[in-house]
Amino acid sequence: MPAGDTPDTGVLETDVCVVGGGPAGLALALGLVRRGVRTTVLERSTGGQRELRGESLSPDSVRLLDRFGVLERLRADALTVHRLEVADAGRPVLSIDFARFPYAYRHPMEIPQPRLLAELTTAAAREPGFRLLPGRTATGLWREAGRVVGVRAAGPGGPLRVRAALTAVAEGRFGRLREEAGLPATVRPLRRDVLWLRLPRPAAWTEPAYRIRIHRDRHALVLPDANGSTVRVGFSLPKRGLRALRAAGITTLHERLRELVPELADRPEALPGDWSQTALLDIFTADVPVWHAPGAVLLGDAAHTLSPVLGQGVNHALGDAAVLAPLVAGALGDSRPGRARAVDAATAAYQRGRARAVADSHRLQCRQERVFTWSSRPAAAARRTVYRALQTSPRLRARVLEPAYFAAQRGERADRAHEEERT
Template sequence: MRSEQPGEDRCEPTAPSGSGTADLDTDVCVVGGGPGGRALALALTRLGCDVVLLEKRDPARGTGPAFRGESVSPDGVRLLAGLGVWERVREAAHRVDRLEIEDAGRRVLDVRFADFPYRYRHPVELAQPTLLAALAELTGGQPGSCTVLEPATVVGLLVEGPAVTGVRASTPTGTVRVRAALTVGADGRYSAVRRLSGLAERARQLPLERDVVWMKLPFPADWDRRAYRVRIAGSSHGLFLPSTDGTVRVGLNIPKGGLRALRAGGLDQLHARLGQLAAQAAESARTGLRSWSDTALLDIFTTDVPRWSAPGVVLIGDAAHTLSPVLGQGVNHALADAVELAPLVAEALGRDRRVRGRALTGALQVFQRRREPHVRRSRALQLRQERMFTLTAPAATALRRTLYRTLDASPALRRRVLAPAYFPGRRPDAARDEADCPSEVTPV
C-alpha cells in the first residue's frame, strides 16, 4: 500500500515495454474490467491499495449487438453515489419511472418507482462504456495506484504452497507475471480465474428453459420512454428496455436451443414473433433489423458457486454468481460485491505480514457470508419470474394474470415482492429516513 498524494497516479491502459516476460508487484490483481472490476479498483485505491487491472477485451466495448448490462437498479445508483461516480454520469443516464407487464394484450401490472420510500428509488439506463470511463477516470485520482493492462488474457495462476500469489497474462508485447497478495476474478460468467483456481469444481450451472435473442430497434413513436415493458403472449415473452441512445433494447425469449429453428423461418418469422408481443416493435423491426447479424444470442443460465474464495483468490460478480437478465441484476450485484469487498481487503492488507494471509482468508469468508443472502434472494425471485413467464396451460396463465393483478392492487405487496430486487438490504427505518428526500435523478 502506498502513501502518495491523490492525483499522482493514473488508471489508463498500459502494456509492458519490449518483449518476453515482465513482472509487476501489487497488492491486488483484478482480472476483468467490467463494472464490478472497475468499481473494485476504485474502491481499493480510495483506501490506499495498489491495483493492477487486466482486461481481456479491447477498449471499444460499445460496438456491435452483443448483450451488455446497461440497467442500473436504484440500489446500484446508491452504490455509485457512494463511490463518487454518480455525479459524473447522471447527465448521461436515462431515468425509468415505471415497470409494466402486459399479458395477452392487457396490462396486469404497473409499478411506479416513485412510490417506493427511498432516496434512490428509480432505476436508470446507463451505457456501459460511459460507466466504465467514469470509474476509470475517478480511479486515477486516488491515494492508491491503478495500472491497467489492456488487452491482457490470463493464461495461468501463480501459486506458492496452497495460496494463489498472482497471475500470468498474455499481452500483445509478451507475457506478464503479476504478483499480488490477492487475485480477484471479476471476469464474468465464463470466468477463467474460477476455472484455473479450482473454485469451479463444485459449481452448479442451472440452464433455464429459454435463451434470449437481443436486438436494438428504433423506439416506437407512441411508447413512453421511461418505462420497462414485459410482454407475454402464449408461450412467448419479451423485454423492452429504453436505451440512452434513443433506441429500444429487445430481449426476445425463445426455447432453449431454438435459434436455428427461428432463423430457418427468416426475418419474417422474427418480425411475426415480435408482432405477437407488441405490434409497434414489429414495425420498428421491419425498418431497423436488416439481417441476423443485428441480433445477438444470450445463453440463459445461473451458476451457483459454493465457495467464492480460496487462499489468495476471490470471485465477484458473474464469476461468483451468474444471474439471468430478468430485472437487470448482474451489474448491481457486481457493484455491491465491489463495495462490500474493498474495505475488508484493505483492512486485512494493513495487518502485520505474519498474520496478513490468515486475515485475508477470514475477510474473504466474511465477504461471502454478507453478500450471499442477497444474491440468493435475487436468484430466487428471478427463477420465480422465469417460471411465471413460461406458463402456457390455460389454468396456469389465468393464475399468473390473477397474481399480477393482485400485486398491482396492493402497494404494500409490491414493495415486499420487488424490494429484494431493487432495494436489497434496505431496512424499513432507512426507508423512513429517506422518504422525504428529493428524487435522485434529474430527468434526461
C-alpha cells in the first residue's frame, strides 16, 4: 500500500509497527524496509508538521544520512555550518573552524525537519512493505500472554489494530506508550528553560556559524536557519522563569537580547512585538534504565531525552535507527518458533550498542550546563580561561569537542587503529 493510504477499520498485519513519524521512526522504517521488513508507521500529525523541529545535524549525523542514501537529495535545502564561536562578557574566547578536524564528514548541517522527514518518507516509499498512516494516534499497546503484539490506534476511518512482531515506540519525550510498556523514566528537570525566537540574520554574519554568547550566568545560543536569511535564538531562563519575564514586559526581552547579542538588536522593527513570537522549551532529561520489553522497544527521545545543548536529540535519533534496523531485520529473518526470543535479543543488543554513546552525550551536556551557569567573577574568569585553552590546544579541542560532534567517526577510527595494532 503506498505511503499515505489508510485502511478501513479492523486489523492490519505488519512485521514492525513504528509509533511516531519523526527522524527516529522514519529512519528506522527506511532501514527496515530496505532489508525486506514490512514496516507500518503511525504518525499522529499530518503533512510532516510536528511540534518540535530539531534542525541541527552533527557531522556524524550527516554521515548517517549519506549512508541512508538521502544526503544528496537534501543538500539543496541544507546549510553547511563552518564555525563554532563563543563570546563571553562581550569578548571572543573561542572560534573553531570545523574544517580543521581530521574526519571525512567535518561540518554540521542545518536541515529543516519537515524536509528531512519528507525525504526519509520518499526513500522508504520506494521500497515494498512500507506503509505510513498519517493522522493515526496509538491509543494503547496490544498484548497477548504478557507480550506486546502491536497497538490500538484511532484516526481517519475509525479504530484500528496493528499486529506486529515488534512495536517500536518513537513518539517523543511526552509519549504515553513508554509507561504502558512498563519502561518508566526518571525525569530530571534542569535548572533552566530556553525561550526560542527567530530573527533576521545580521548582514555582517556572512559565514554560517553556531554562536554562543555568555554573560555571567546568562547565555544565548544562535543557530543559522537553513534558508540563510534568519537565525534561531535560544535564551536561557531560570527554571519556570518565563512568568517573571513576561510580567516585566516584552521590552525586557529586547534588553536581554541587546545585552547578549547586540548585533540582533540593531533593527528594532524586527524584534518580537509580543510573546506569541516566542516558544518555550521545558528543559529536562529522562533516564530510562531499560529500553525494551517483550515485543516492544524505545528509540529517540522516548528512550533518552537529552537537553538541547549541542543539538544531540536528532543526532541520537538517527544513531538509534542505524543500530536497531539491522539487528531487528536479522532477528525477523529467523522463521523458527524462537523468532520472538530473537527479536527480544536484538532489542537488548541495540541498547547495549547505544547506551554508552547516549551516556557520554548526557555527561558532556551536564558539564556544559554547569559551565554556562557560573556567575561569580572568579568562576566566569575561569570559564573564559577554559575556552581560550580550547582555542590554543589541538589536543584539548580533540578531547572536549570531538565527543560532541564526531563521536562515531572517532570511535571507528580508534577501532581501526586497534585492529591495525593487532595485525
